[in-house]
Amino acid sequence: xxxxxxxxxxxxxxxxxxxxxxxxxxxxxxxxxxxxxxxxxxxxxxxxxxxxxxxxxxxxxxxxxxxxxxxxxxxxxxxxxxxxxxxxxxxxxxxxxxxxxxxxxxxxxxxxxxxxxxxxxxxxxxxxxxxxxxxxxxxxxxxxxxxxxxxxxxxxxxxxxxxxxxxxxxxxxxxxxxxxxxxxxxxxxxxxxxxxxxxxxxxxxxxxxxxxxxxxxxxx
Amino acid sequence: xxxxxxxxxxxxxxxxxxxxxxxxxxxxxxxxxxxxxxxxxxxxxxxxxxxxxxxxxxxxxxxxxxxxxxxxxxxxxxxxxxxxxxxxxxxxxxxxxxxxxxxxxxxxxxxxxxxxxxxxxxxxxxxxxxxxxxxxxxxxxxxxxxxxxxxxxxxxxxxxxxxxxxxxxxxxxxxxxxxxxxxxxxxxxxxxxxxxxxxxxxxxxxxxxxxxxxxxxxxxxxxxxxxxxxxxxxxxxxxxxxxxxxxxxxxxxxxxxxxxxxxxxxxxx
Numbered sequence: 001x002x003x004x005x006x007x008x009x010x011x012x013x014x015x016x017x018x019x020x021x022x023x024x025x026x027x028x029x030x031x032x033x034x035x036x037x038x039x040x041x042x043x044x045x046x047x048x049x050x051x052x053x054x055x056x057x058x059x060x061x062x063x064x065x066x067x068x069x070x071x072x073x074x075x076x077x078x079x080x081x082x083x084x085x086x087x088x089x090x091x092x093x094x095x096x097x098x099x100x101x102x103x104x105x106x107x108x109x110x111x112x113x114x115x116x117x118x119x120x121x122x123x124x125x126x127x128x129x130x131x132x133x134x135x136x137x138x139x140x141x142x143x144x145x146x147x148x149x150x151x152x153x154x155x156x157x158x159x160x161x162x163x164x165x166x167x168x169x170x171x172x173x174x175x176x177x178x179x180x181x182x183x184x185x186x187x188x189x190x191x192x193x194x195x196x197x198x199x200x201x202x203x204x205x206x207x208x209x210x211x212x213x214x215x216x217x218x219x220x
Numbered sequence: 221x222x223x224x225x226x227x228x229x230x231x232x233x234x235x236x237x238x239x240x241x242x243x244x245x246x247x248x249x250x251x252x253x254x255x256x257x258x259x260x261x262x263x264x265x266x267x268x269x270x271x272x273x274x275x276x277x278x279x280x281x282x283x284x285x286x287x288x289x290x291x292x293x294x295x296x297x298x299x300x301x302x303x304x305x306x307x308x309x310x311x312x313x314x315x316x317x318x319x320x321x322x323x324x325x326x327x328x329x330x331x332x333x334x335x336x337x338x339x340x341x342x343x344x345x346x347x348x349x350x351x352x353x354x355x356x357x358x359x360x361x362x363x364x365x366x367x368x369x370x371x372x373x374x375x376x377x378x379x380x381x382x383x384x385x386x387x388x389x390x391x392x393x394x395x396x397x398x399x400x401x402x403x404x405x406x407x408x409x410x411x412x413x414x415x416x417x418x419x420x421x422x423x424x425x426x427x428x429x430x431x432x433x434x435x436x437x438x439x440x441x442x443x444x445x446x447x448x449x450x451x452x453x454x455x456x457x458x459x460x461x462x463x464x465x466x467x468x469x470x471x472x473x474x475x476x477x478x479x480x481x482x483x484x485x486x487x488x489x
Contacts, residue, residue, distance in 0.1 A: 045463065054367075054462075067318065071320065072454065
């Protein structure tokens with residue numbers, strides 16, 4: 001199974017590694033590959049050693065393009081405490097992988113249909129995560145079926161353009177906040193995204209609105 | 221060194237489970253284009269070893285493709301890839317597109333006959349497509365490593381030869397004639413085995429800091445030693461990815477690691 005993203009605290013790769021210990025104990029042939037670089041690398045390395053998982057868990061470094069790496073996996077995992085967009089989740093689904101993710105604000109629940117194309121587990125819950133992973137590892141047929149569903153469902157997300165739009169909106173809001181100018185309102189969001197398809201617009205709108213809320217509350 | 225055109229030409233490649241590599245690239249039009257594979261020479265030496273592959277247009281997707289067959293053995297080392305748009309033209313180094321290496325991921329599960337030939341497409345540090353090749357009469361693939369404060373245990377499998385009852389594991393101290401011999405525990409099939417190196421097997425006269433042990437297997441007495449490494453998957457450079465703890469005792473540490481050639485060694489600090 002594969003996880004990908006910057007190696008930073010909020011992504012909670014420590015949680016994933018601890019949950020994976022239960023998977024490796026039951027299925028020693030399974031590997032967890034974590035792609036990405038970041039400040040958490042030394043701590044994650046220590047955790048792998050402490051749990052004796054050096055034969056199963058690998059910190060792969062950065063990889064582009066990720067599509068070629070997703071293609072080698074049968075399950076994708078995301079364990080963030082906070083994930084405004086979930087681009088990697090969509091990317092993995094477009095490669096036909098069922099995604100097991102924490103149900104964190106704001107992205108995953110907008111994207112994953114629990115039980116159909118992936119699994120959603122409570123934030124920070126190592127044992128629930130381990131259970132969900134074990135379920136998919138142990139049931140080849142279910143895993144493949146959910147992977148096919150993931151591939152179909154991923155088609156409703158237009159790729160880069162929609163998310164790039166949303167990111168630009170966030171950038172504008174951040175700039176406005178920092179310089180004291182007014183941020184663009186929701187109306188402009190709608191008209192910028194018109195014609196891109198309902199579900200894709202919904203995703204970007206929700207993600208942008210959620211992130212704007214977070215910025216206004218000063219959480220970002 | 222010849223100047224390279226900075227071509228945005230991106231070459232896709234895919235490898236199948238037999239090791240056949242198919243390259244695909246979009247060419248506007250070309251007169252007898254070829255792919256050139258050149259073995260990267262050692263520093264200061266000239267390039268001497270090259271292979272040419274014919275590029276043919278594929279009507280299905282409008283791209284040109286070339287195939288490196290499994291039986292076309294490549295010498296061990298790093299191979300750079302170029303496009304020769306036509307005979308005698310200046311060569312252009314290839315940039316990577318998609319690398320489909322799925323077929324390599326479980327490669328260790330298949331026994332290989334002699335000679336063991338491995339090719340893994342990879343991307344160089346400066347962003348070009350290249351091939352890493354190994355070619356060995358026989359090969360020992362290391363799998364799981366166990367490290368405690370008393371011992372390092374390695375599980376491995378021999379490809380291209382069989383282990384006899386008098387097989388030995390040889391740890392050779394790099395840059396010296398010192399060799400330690402260990403008895404392996406051999407599986408019934410004569411291919412799988414494991415061995416354990418303890419503190420006393422790794423002691424070095426005068427302290428070991430900065431020394432390295434390279435690991436080999438002799439399938440029978442007086443047979444040529446076979447290097448132990450890990451080659452049979454999709455990872456071309458595993459030195460910083462397959463990382464192990466150290467066996468520490470009495471102020472010295474022995475840490476197993478993979479060299480830049482994916483060979484198994486033990487570093488003493």
